Every structure is written in structure tokens, then in C-alpha cells.
Amino acid sequence: xTDANVAKRAAAYAAADLVEDGMTIGxxxxxxxxxxxxxxxxxxxxxxxxxxxxxxxxATAEAATAKGIPLVSLDxxxxxxxAIDGADEVDPDKHLIKGGGAAHTRERLVAATADELxxxxxxxxxxxxxxxxxxxxxxxxxxxxxxxRRRIEATDCTTQLRKRDGAPLVTDNGNxxxxxxxxGIREPAALAEILDATVGVVDHGLFVNMAGRIVVANxxxxxxxxx
Ligand code: 5RP
Numbered sequence: 079x080t081d082a083n084v085a086k087r088a089a090a091y092a093a094a095d096l097v098e099d100g101m102t103i104g105x106x107x108x109x110x111x112x113x114x115x116x117x118x119x120x121x122x123x124x125x126x127x128x129x130x131x132x133x134x135x136x137a138t139a140e141a142a143t144a145k146g147i148p149l150v151s152l153d154x155x156x157x158x159x160x161a162i163d164g165a166d167e168v169d170p171d172k173h174l175i176k177g178g179g180a181a182h183t184r185e186r187l188v189a190a191t192a193d194e195l196x197x198x199x200x201x202x203x204x205x206x207x208x209x210x211x212x213x214x215x216x217x218x219x220x221x222x223x224x225x226x227r228r229r230i231e232a233t234d235c236t237t238q239l240r241k242r243d244g245a246p247l248v249t250d251n252g253n254x255x256x257x258x259x260x261x262g263i264r265e266p267a268a269l270a271e272i273l274d275a276t277v278g279v280v281d282h283g284l285f286v287n288m289a290g291r292i293v294v295a296n297x298x299x300x301x302x303x304x305x
Contacts, residue, residue, distance in 0.1 A: 081297035082200060084297055085297050086200055087116075087295075088295035088300070089110065090113030090114045090162075091114075092295070093162045093293045094162070095117070097162075099129075101159040102129070102130045102131070102150060102158055102159055103132070103158055103161060103192070104131070104134065104160070104188035105139075105188075106138065106163025106164055108164040111163060115142055115145045118131075119145035119147060122147065129148070130148045130149065131150070132151065132152045132155060133188075134163065134181050134184040135179070135184060138181075157193065158188065159192070160194045160195070162198060163188075163195065164198055164199060165197050165285075166203065166283070167205045167211070168197060168199055168204050168292055169206065172287075174284070174285040174289055175214055175215075175263075175284060175285075176215075177217070177255070180255050182215060182217065183253075184250060184251070186285065195289050196290055197291070199295075200295055201294055201296045201297075204294060207262040207264060208262070208263040208266055209259075210262040214263065214282060214284060215240070215255050215256070215282070216255070216258055216273060216281075217254070217279070218256055218278050218280060219280060220246070221278075223239075225278055226277065227256055229277065230276060230279065233269060234261070236259045237256040238256065239254060263284070266284050266286050290305075
């Protein structure tokens with residue numbers, strides 16, 4: 079296993095061990111989150127853990143089903159006990175960039191329904207300022223997308239349409255992703271407010287004041303929790 083995967087697994091396992099019998103939880107997306115499914119499946123087999131999960135993507139729904147984890151849709155529940163999810167960057171105020179896997183719109187809906195969003199990351203994702211390295215993913219409607227792009231670029235970034243196999247990547251919601259390069263996002267709340275109000279933007283990957291505990295692991299597998 080690579081060092082990065084050691085860290086991902088350690089953080090994911092520590093978070094999966096916070097899940098209590100009978101809980102209904104939000105299931106995040108991404109490579110780190112897959113280790114949560116691995117650990118939950120182990121706990122179901124070994125402890126008879128009763129857990130149900132609301133998935134944030136079709137990829138997660140498929141992976142959870144393959145691991146024997148019962149699913150619920152978000153509309154079947156009024157609340158979730160917790161959501162567990164990865165992130166692309168975490169700043170000292172626990173604001174996040176998400177959306178590397180293009181699932182941030184559903185991830186926000188699931189996180190907002192949960193009593194707590196528990197974030198799982200390797201140390202490499204802990205940054206001083208968001209957006210100095212990672213580009214902010216923004217989901218846009220394909221209809222009139224060049225106008226959304228122009229409005230987004232007015233927030234001082236350059237954008238790139240995310241592609242797969244030469245064609246625009248299509249999200250689970252049928253939309254496209256613009257990856258937005260900023261020279262650091264020093265006021266994430268202000269930028270989030272502008273993007274929230276931008277016509278043509280479906281949702282963006284800035285998660286401001288949404289995270290609860292951050293479970294961080296290093297490449298040796300040591301885990302710390304930022305509350
Ligand atoms: C998907 C996400 C992921 O949680 C984020 O990209 C982290 O992914 P990974 O664990 O593969 O690094 O926000 O939209």
C-alpha cells in the first residue's frame with residue numbers, strides 16, 4: 079500500500095469506528111471514503127453493526143452495495159446522525175474545498191442533513207490558505223455555461239472545463255464542472271456568497287462552516303482529530 083493510502087485508510091477507519099449501532103449516516107465520495115466502506119463492511123460482519131447510508135454519488139452507492147451496506151435515499155430520512163466524507167483541502171478554520179470527484183453538490187445536501195460532517199483527510203490536505211494549489215470545482219448548468227464561466231471568472235480566477243475522454247465530464251446531476259484557479263482564497267465565506275448568487279452555478283466546492291471534526295492521518299498511519 080502507498081504511503082498516501084496508509085494515511086487515507088487510517089483516517090477512514092478512525093471515522094468509521096465513530097459510527098454507532100443503529101445510525102443512519104451520509105456516505106461521502108472519493109478514494110479516501112472507499113476505506114470507510116471497507117471498515118463498515120468489516121464491522122457489519124464482525125459485530126453485526128446495524129447501519130444505513132445515504133450515498134452522495136452513484137459511484138458510492140454502487141461501492142456500498144457491493145460491500146453489503148444498506149442504502150437509504152436522502153428523501154427517506156429527516157436527518158442523518160452524521161456524514162463522513164473526504165476533502166481536497168482543509169484550512170485552519172476547517173473551511174473546505176471539495177469536489178475533486180465532482181460530487182460536491184450532493185455531498186453538500188447530505189452534509190447539511192447530518193448532525194455532524196466528519197471529514198477524513200491525509201496531512202497533505204491541511205493547508206494555510208484554500209485554493210493556492212487545488213482548483214475550486216464549480217458545477218454549472220450546460221445551458222448557457224459560457225455565461226456562467228464569464229461571471230465566475232469575474233471573481234478573479236481562470237477556469238477550465240473538466241473533461242473525460244475528450245468530452246465534458248457530466249456529473250450525476252447532468253451538469254458540467256469548471257475547475258477554477260485562484261491565487262489563494264483568503265475570504266472563502268465572501269467568495270461562497272458570490273458563487274451562491276451566480277446565475278448558472280448549480281453549486282461550488284467551498285464548504286464554509288460546515289465541517290465538524292476533521293480526522294487527519296499521516297503516512298505512518300498516526301491519527302489526530304481537529305475539533
Ligand atoms: C468528491 C470529493 C472528495 O471527497 C474529495 O475530492 C476527496 O477525494 P479523495 O479522497 O479521492 O482524495 O469532494 O467530490
